[in-house]
Amino acid sequence: MLKYLERNIVFGMTRRGQRGPVPIYRQIMASIKADVAAGVLKPGQALPKEDDLAKQHDASRLTVRKALALLREERVIYTQHPKGSYVGPEGAPQIRDPWxxxxxxxxxxxxxxxxxxxxxxxxxxxxxxxxxxxxxxxxxxxxxxxxxxxxxxxxxxxxxxxxxxxxxxxxxxxxx
CATH class of the missing domain: 1.10.10.10 (Winged helix-like DNA-binding domain superfamily/Winged helix DNA-binding domain)
Known part of the structure; x- marks a missing residue:
């Protein structure tokens, strides 16, 4: 059991320091889900850009993309290329700042x-x-x-x- 925890803690590490046993992409997912549940992010609202999410969570864009892909699979968000990702459901009117x-x-x-x-x-x-x-x-x-x-x-x-x-x-x- 101890080896399992040690291995997970190592996987949760970044160049900048230790993050704990929860992978960073899961932390990003949990943060977005919490914002949706709290009403900070509303259905149809645009998510921040990948770069902004990466900076906010001190993570790479690849890690953010993995989190967003899993959120799409769970139907928490949807993506419209090239417009960006939005809080689900997919039919909700889009809310975003104008370009x-x-x-x-x-x-x-x-x-x-x-x-x-x-x-x-x-x-x-x-x-x-x-x-x-x-x-x-x-x-x-x-x-x-x-x-x-x-x-x-x-x-x-x-x-x-x-x-x-x-x-x-x-x-x-x-x-x-």
Whole structure:
């Protein structure tokens, strides 16, 4: 029996020190389950990113991935690639912080709705948007792609991105 306990304690060790007889991935699982039970994590809520969980638990990403895989098997969480992992059940509406490009798109939408940008007027350049919102070029491009998809703007190559006519705006967004 003593050899069994010693072996498990060794398996529970990391480079930074001893953790005890419970493997780290099991500790991560228990922590997430406790947060779900306590209501800290609600159904549909996004879990922290793997890197953040690894730092929080002083573990490797591989260990975090093992914990998340087992939580998926137990149906405590579900994963939607590339969006991330969410608290189950899988049908629950997703609750997460907006991505930076979604925040930029939402702010531009509000400016359009508020009349700051009229239909057929050109929006600021990528560089101006980068400076205004403090984001990278790819974030601005993703925001513009989302706005095009939602019907708020259109792009004319070599001329810029313009505000769409009101009848093309996303009707669902107008009712909110």
């Amino acid at each position: 930076p490009f979604e925040s930029v798109a939402a702010q531009v939408t509000e400016l359009i709705r508020g009349g700051e940008y009229e239909p057929d007027t050109v929006l600021p350049s990528e560089n101006e948007m980068m400076e205004t919102y403090g984001v990278a070029k790819n974030t601005v491009r993703a925001a513009m792609a989302l706005l095009r998809e939602q019907g708020w703007v259109y792009t004319v190559p070599a001329m810029g991105t313009f505000v769409e006519k009101r009848d093309k705006w996303n009707k669902e967004d107008l009712s909110s």
